Amino acid sequence: MSGMMRREIDGMKNEMSDLKSMFRRTMVSVAQLKGEFVELKDYLKDNMATKDDISALNARMDGFSGLLLDSRQRWAVHADTLKQHHDRLTKLESQRD
Numbered sequence: 001m002s003g004m005m006r007r008e009i010d011g012m013k014n015e016m017s018d019l020k021s022m023f024r025r026t027m028v029s030v031a032q033l034k035g036e037f038v039e040l041k042d043y044l045k046d047n048m049a050t051k052d053d054i055s056a057l058n059a060r061m062d063g064f065s066g067l068l069l070d071s072r073q074r075w076a077v078h079a080d081t082l083k084q085h086h087d088r089l090t091k092l093e094s095q096r097d
Helices: 003-047 051-096
Strands: none
Touching: none
8 A cells, every 4th residue: 555545544534533523522412402402391391381271361360350340230239229228318317307
């Protein structure tokens, strides 16, 4: 084997070694990113609200709003009834005097 062939073979070996080293570093980076994505997925699964969660919350808020509106309506009816009683009592008291 000639010296020139030997140098080319050594050069190719060095390039292959560089490629293997770069491939290993890339694979390590990919593995780290995969681990981070798994952690992120688990975090989001544990901490994010789902559509069902939001729908249930909206249903509860709608129910509470309905109760509030009912209470306001009852208050208005009672206030009107009390005013009528007050007016009637005032009229009766004025007739007594």
